[in-house]
Amino acid sequence: MTVELAIFLGLAVVAVGASIAMLVSRNAVYSALFLVIVLFAIAVLYLLLSAAFIAMVQVAVYAGAIMVLFLFVIMLLGTENVESESRRPWQFAAALVLSYVLIIQFLVVAIVLPGDFGGEFGALVDGFGGPASIGILLFKEYLVPFEVTSLLLLAAMVGAIVLTRRESSR
Amino acid sequence: MISIVSVAEWIIKSLVLITIILGGFAYLTLFERRALARMQARIGPNRAGPAGLLQPVADGIKLMFKEELIPDRADKVLFVLAPIITVVPVLLLLAVIPLGPDIEIFGQQFSLGLASEIDVGVLFILAVASIAVYGIVIAGWSSYSKYSLLGALRASAQMISYELALGLAIIGPILLAGSLSVADIVADQQRLWYVVLQPIGFLIFLIASMAEINRAPFDMSEAEQELTGGYHTEYSGMKFAVFFMAEYGKMIAVSFVAATLFLGGYWGPFVDRIALLGPIYLFAKVVAILFLMIWIRATWPRLRYDRLMAFGWKILLPVGLLNVVITGGLIVVLNL
Numbered sequence: 388m389t390v391e392l393a394i395f396l397g398l399a400v401v402a403v404g405a406s407i408a409m410l411v412s413r414n415a416v417y418s419a420l421f422l423v424i425v426l427f428a429i430a431v432l433y434l435l436l437s438a439a440f441i442a443m444v445q446v447a448v449y450a451g452a453i454m455v456l457f458l459f460v461i462m463l464l465g466t467e468n469v470e471s472e473s474r475r476p477w478q479f480a481a482a483l484v485l486s487y488v489l490i491i492q493f494l495v496v497a498i499v500l501p502g503d504f505g506g507e508f509g510a511l512v513d514g515f516g517g518p519a520s521i522g523i524l525l526f527k528e529y530l531v532p533f534e535v536t537s538l539l540l541l542a543a544m545v546g547a548i549v550l551t552r553r554e555s556s557r
Numbered sequence: 558m559i560s561i562v563s564v565a566e567w568i569i570k571s572l573v574l575i576t577i578i579l580g581g582f583a584y585l586t587l588f589e590r591r592a593l594a595r596m597q598a599r600i601g602p603n604r605a606g607p608a609g610l611l612q613p614v615a616d617g618i619k620l621m622f623k624e625e626l627i628p629d630r631a632d633k634v635l636f637v638l639a640p641i642i643t644v645v646p647v648l649l650l651l652a653v654i655p656l657g658p659d660i661e662i663f664g665q666q667f668s669l670g671l672a673s674e675i676d677v678g679v680l681f682i683l684a685v686a687s688i689a690v691y692g693i694v695i696a697g698w699s700s701y702s703k704y705s706l707l708g709a710l711r712a713s714a715q716m717i718s719y720e721l722a723l724g725l726a727i728i729g730p731i732l733l734a735g736s737l738s739v740a741d742i743v744a745d746q747q748r749l750w751y752v753v754l755q756p757i758g759f760l761i762f763l764i765a766s767m768a769e770i771n772r773a774p775f776d777m778s779e780a781e782q783e784l785t786g787g788y789h790t791e792y793s794g795m796k797f798a799v800f801f802m803a804e805y806g807k808m809i810a811v812s813f814v815a816a817t818l819f820l821g822g823y824w825g826p827f828v829d830r831i832a833l834l835g836p837i838y839l840f841a842k843v844v845a846i847l848f849l850m851i852w853i854r855a856t857w858p859r860l861r862y863d864r865l866m867a868f869g870w871k872i873l874l875p876v877g878l879l880n881v882v883i884t885g886g887l888i889v890v891l892n893l
Contacts, residue, residue: 423691443680443683446684447680447684450688451686451688455713455717458691462697462698462706462710518737
C-alpha cells in the first residue's frame, strides 16, 4: 500500500463518516460543523490530486466563508434543535430511492467502464493545478462562461442588497 | 518518493515555527505590559527575575493551577474543543513564510522556511485566516451565555467584514511580483520594498489585520463595559490561557505576514553575502510592527461597533478596490 493510498483511505473514512454524522445529528450546529469537516477532507483530497489552487479556494470559500454564514444564521435564529414534526414522511422514502440510484450509478461506472479508470495516467503537465495554469485556462479558453458567471454573481449581490435594504420613509 | 531525511527536516522546521509562536507569545505579553506601562508613566512587571523576564513563567504557572470551570448548561464537547480550534490556525500561518535565503550546511542546500515555495502561498494565508473565525464562534455558542454569544457574533462579523479588505490589500504585492508564491514575492523585493510602491495597500493591510485579530482599537469583543469579556467570558484557567495564546500568536503571525509582503521580508543590507542575517532582519521588522500595535493600543480609543462596521465596508473596502484598479492599471501602462 502506497502512502498516497493510505492517506486517501483515511480521508475517505473521515469524509464519509462526517457526512453520515451530519445527516443523523439532531443539533443543527453540529450538523454544520460536520459539514465543515467534510469540506476540509475534500480539500485535502484535492491536494492529493496536485490541485493546490482548488484546495485552497475550497477552504477559503466553502469552509471559511459560506459555512461561517450558515453557522451565523443557525445561532442568530436559535434553530439549533429542529423539531421532528417538520420532517415529511415521503422525504425518507425519496432519499432512499435516490441514494440507491446513486449507488447503482457508482457500480456501473466502476464495473462496466473500468478501462477509463484503471488505466495509467500520463505525467502531470508542468504547473498543473497551479494558479497560473488555471488563470490562463479561465481567461483564454473559458472566458465567456467565466464572464457570464461573474455577471450572475454581480446580479445576485445587487439583488441581496436591494432586498435587505429598508424602504426609505416616504 | 519521500525520504526519511526530508521528513525529519519538515518535523524540525515545524517545531521551530511552533516554538517561535509559543515563545513569542510568552514574551510578547511581557513586552506589551512593559511598553504600555512606560507609555502610561508606570513601570510595569519587573519583580519576577531580572527586569521581569520570568514574569511569563509565573503567569503560566498561575494559570495552570487555576480551577477550570465549565458552565453547567454549556455544550461540553465544543466548549473544550473551542480553544484548540482557535489556536491551530495561528500555528499554521508561519508555514509559508520564508525566514531567510537558502543556506548551506555540510554542502547541502536548506531553505529557511517550511513551504514558502508553494505556488499558492498567499492563498494559504487567506484560507487559514478565514477559518480562524470558527474557534471564536464555537466558543461563544457553546458557553450558553448571552454575553459570550454576543461577543462571538460581534467578533466574527468584524473578522468576516475586514477579511475582504485584507484580501484586496494583499492583491497589490501579488500583482507586483506576478506570483502567488510568498518566496517569489520576497525575492522580488530585494531592490525595493513593496511598502514604497504600495503605501495605501500597506495601510489597508495594517488596519484590516488589526481588525481581523481583534486588536485595539477594534477589540470590540473585549469591550468590558458592554460585554464583560466577549466570547471567552466563561473560560478560566488553561483554556483561557489558550485563547490568550491564540490572540497574541495571531499578532505575531500577522506581523510576519506584513513584514514579508510589504517590508521586504528577510532582505536588508549584506543579506546576499551573509545569509544568516536574514532571520535577524525579519525578526527586527516583526518586533517593529508589534511595537506599533502596542503603541496604537496605548493611544487610540476603541471604535463604536456600528462605526467600525461602516468604516470597514464604506471606506476600507472601496479604497482597497481602487488601490487594486490603480495598481493594475499602472503595471500595464508602465510595463513593470
